[in-house]
Amino acid sequence: MSSGCRICGGKLHEFLDMGKQPSANGFIDPAETSDEFQFRLALGTCVGCGMVQLVEEVPQERRYHENYRYHASGSVLHRRHFENEAGRLLGAELNGSDPFIVEIGCNDGVLLSTVAEAGIRHLGVDPSTNVVELARSRGVRAVTEFFDAGLGESLRDEHGHADVIFGANTICHIAHIDSLFRGVDALLAPSGVFVFEEPYLGTVLDHKAFDQIYDEHVFYFGVASVAAMAERFGFELVDVERTPLHGGEIRYTLARRGARSVRDSVGALLAEEQAAGITDPGTWRRFGLEIDNIREELTRLLRRLSSEGRRVVGYGAPGKTSTVTNYCGIDSDLLPFVCDSTRSKQGLLIPGSHIPVLPPEAFSNPYPDYALMFAWNHADEIMAKESEFTASGGHWIRYVPEVRID
Ligand code: JHZ
Ligand code: ZN
Numbered sequence: 001m002s003s004g005c006r007i008c009g010g011k012l013h014e015f016l017d018m019g020k021q022p023s024a025n026g027f028i029d030p031a032e033t034s035d036e037f038q039f040r041l042a043l044g045t046c047v048g049c050g051m052v053q054l055v056e057e058v059p060q061e062r063r064y065h066e067n068y069r070y071h072a073s074g075s076v077l078h079r080r081h082f083e084n085e086a087g088r089l090l091g092a093e094l095n096g097s098d099p100f101i102v103e104i105g106c107n108d109g110v111l112l113s114t115v116a117e118a119g120i121r122h123l124g125v126d127p128s129t130n131v132v133e134l135a136r137s138r139g140v141r142a143v144t145e146f147f148d149a150g151l152g153e154s155l156r157d158e159h160g161h162a163d164v165i166f167g168a169n170t171i172c173h174i175a176h177i178d179s180l181f182r183g184v185d186a187l188l189a190p191s192g193v194f195v196f197e198e199p200y201l202g203t204v205l206d207h208k209a210f211d212q213i214y215d216e217h218v219f220y221f222g223v224a225s226v227a228a229m230a231e232r233f234g235f236e237l238v239d240v241e242r243t244p245l246h247g248g249e250i251r252y253t254l255a256r257r258g259a260r261s262v263r264d265s266v267g268a269l270l271a272e273e274q275a276a277g278i279t280d281p282g283t284w285r286r287f288g289l290e291i292d293n294i295r296e297e298l299t300r301l302l303r304r305l306s307s308e309g310r311r312v313v314g315y316g317a318p319g320k321t322s323t324v325t326n327y328c329g330i331d332s333d334l335l336p337f338v339c340d341s342t343r344s345k346q347g348l349l350i351p352g353s354h355i356p357v358l359p360p361e362a363f364s365n366p367y368p369d370y371a372l373m374f375a376w377n378h379a380d381e382i383m384a385k386e387s388e389f390t391a392s393g394g395h396w397i398r399y400v401p402e403v404r405i406d
Helices: 076-092 112-117 129-137 149-159 177-187 201-206 223-232 264-276 281-307 319-328 360-364 376-385 387-391
Strands: 012-021 039-046 052-054 100-104 121-125 162-168 188-199 235-243 249-256 312-315 370-373 395-398
Touching (some): 012 319, 076 376, 223 249, 223 264, 281 319, 376 395
Parallel strands (some): 100 162, 370 395
16 A cells, blocks of 8 residues: 655545556566566555655666666657757756766766767766666766765765756656655755656646556656645746657756746646646546546457457557556467567567567568557657558557557
């Protein structure tokens, strides 16, 4: 059972139970499928501060370790996005004398490699050794650690204050949020900014992106809940901006309370959230019914295609694939394999559903009749790369925001 809100201790109102699920990036060896770890994937809203969060959680050591499978540089879209983001920070924030940026969850150095090239003092912090090694090979200075209060203090003692603390698809993964903010408080310069971009609750709702719900995403940030969280820990949400990755995220900029003026963007998005009823229990009850429908339609479609003798395979093995296949009960009978360009996922099985992950070459050898697009947030890049598939009569299947054949 949950012990309440991780931010304010308030009671969690549970609104969605997606059943027993594995850790989404816990790809497994075909020889080691017994005794697979599972937890109950359920979401609740805090009645005190409004933060949507997992009811139960998976220990962080199980999620981040020497074999973290997600490599942030795996798409052109991501590389360009973080190059631009680094450029923006270099121009707007890292322009004083001897500036310093710390990235929490630097992964393979997708952002910091640009900062390193510019010769700016930086430090990546990431608990997963394998991705830290990749970052180092790109000239990034990085340490293998979980960020918390103690680390924030020791980094300040060793390197001095940071002008920017950055995180992308990381801050919502950190359950010990109080310790995280104490670390940020210790490390951040008085006029510095804490910037993070993360999956957006509003996008989950609009796109019915139920596959963004998995163990790594402990929190489902919204503008109102992040503003409340910032305030609780002595900060202020001063700017928000929509960014395009993962179907639509928000970049939050926090400063120490009163240190910067609050941009109009904050009020504007808050108003949008209110109009959308993002915190209303009824909204999420409907969401639960809608995703039940997606599950029914998708499995019905896959069963029909299978009974008609059509070949269907999956494209992409993002963390999302685990939620979709396990929630919908899709196994290797319905989907013999998925292909993915990440070498360290190939040869392994999707956790829970045990669908094999093969290299992209398997896709064209020969092309299937239909391909289920799991990496839908990279659809433009993938469909352009695989244009031969549709040219030769193949069809893409989408499942968010609705089941559809293209
Ligand atoms: P992608 C990530 O989740 C990880 P995931 C993390 N947990 C998080 O918080 C969220 O983002 C927000 C493959 N691919 O980016 C590579 C191809 O095969 O949607 C990846 O395995 N061919 C930190 O896992 C997957 O698709 C291609 O051409 O949902 C995409 O994973 C391309 C472009 C990608 O992240
Ligand atoms: Zn709370």
